[in-house]
Amino acid sequence: MNKALLWISDLIFPNRCPFCSGFIPWNALVCPECEQKLENGSFCPVCGKQRCECLAGGFFYDGCAVARPYEGTVRKGILELKYRCGFNAAKYLISDVRDILDKNGYLKEASVITSVPMTPSRRRQTGYNQAEYIAKELSALTGIRCDFGLIDKKNTASLQHELSVGERKAEAFKAYSARKKHADITGKTVILCDDIITTGYTLSACAKVLKAMGAIKVYCAVLAGTPIGGDN
Numbered sequence: 505m506n507k508a509l510l511w512i513s514d515l516i517f518p519n520r521c522p523f524c525s526g527f528i529p530w531n532a533l534v535c536p537e538c539e540q541k542l543e544n545g546s547f548c549p550v551c552g553k554q555r556c557e558c559l560a561g562g563f564f565y566d567g568c569a570v571a572r573p574y575e576g577t578v579r580k581g582i583l584e585l586k587y588r589c590g591f592n593a594a595k596y597l598i599s600d601v602r603d604i605l606d607k608n609g610y611l612k613e614a615s616v617i618t619s620v621p622m623t624p625s626r627r628r629q630t631g632y633n634q635a636e637y638i639a640k641e642l643s644a645l646t647g648i649r650c651d652f653g654l655i656d657k658k659n660t661a662s663l664q665h666e667l668s669v670g671e672r673k674a675e676a677f678k679a680y681s682a683r684k685k686h687a688d689i690t691g692k693t694v695i696l697c698d699d700i701i702t703t704g705y706t707l708s709a710c711a712k713v714l715k716a717m718g719a720i721k722v723y724c725a726v727l728a729g730t731p732i733g734g735d736n
């Protein structure tokens with residue numbers, strides 16, 4: 505869209521800060537107050553956890569870039585992205601993720617970007633997949649192409665919050681599989697995008713599928729990370 509059109513569309517659909525919902529200029533992503541307030545934290549660049557779990561092992565991905573802790577202002581922005589089309593949160597946080605991928609040498613190896621898929625019914629419900637949106641933003645920043653035709657997700661019957669940690673892990677690994685017809689990713693390094701990392705089971709399950717399809721390495725790109733618990 506050109507600038508004049510953006511300016512006009514801003515009059516009709518005013519641009520909002522994803523973290524406080526306040527009005528911001530059409531070309532801004534967040535308000536200056538929220539930018540100051542965003543939570544900081546450091547995550548292990550391999551397992552993606554605030555408290556490294558690399559020694560325990562069992563992750564199928566080779567690295568994980570996480571921008572910020574999933575709490576307070578950041579959490580609010582991610583919820584906007586998930587449920588209310590608050591895309592500015594992804595646009596803003598993905599540049600931090602890109603820098604972490606770059607700093608750890610993950611970016612230069614990668615040739616495909618993909619995302620954690622939703623079930624078709626969930627996708628129809630929400631109208632978009634926030635993880636796919638994150639992947640597209642990362643692709644725009646890096647020039648690495650996206651491929652969303654790699655992994656399928658099927659409905660698993662049980663409600664995640666009623667499951668034990670072990671059951672949740674098993675469910676995650678059952679839910680994802682390789683698409684019947686997909687591009688050849690043999691020997692390629694893939695970046696796998698999602699909004700949040702909690703247990704890491706979802707990312708690990710998807711990474712396992714990608715590796716079984718021939719990917720040599722899988723690096724995750726995630727906007728925010730939570731302590732243990734939750735359903736991701």
Ligand SMILES: [Zn+2]
Pocket residue numbers: 521522523524525526534535536537538539
């Ligand atoms: Zn704000």
Ligand SMILES: [Zn+2]
Pocket residue numbers: 548549550551552553555556557558559
């Ligand atoms: Zn670690």
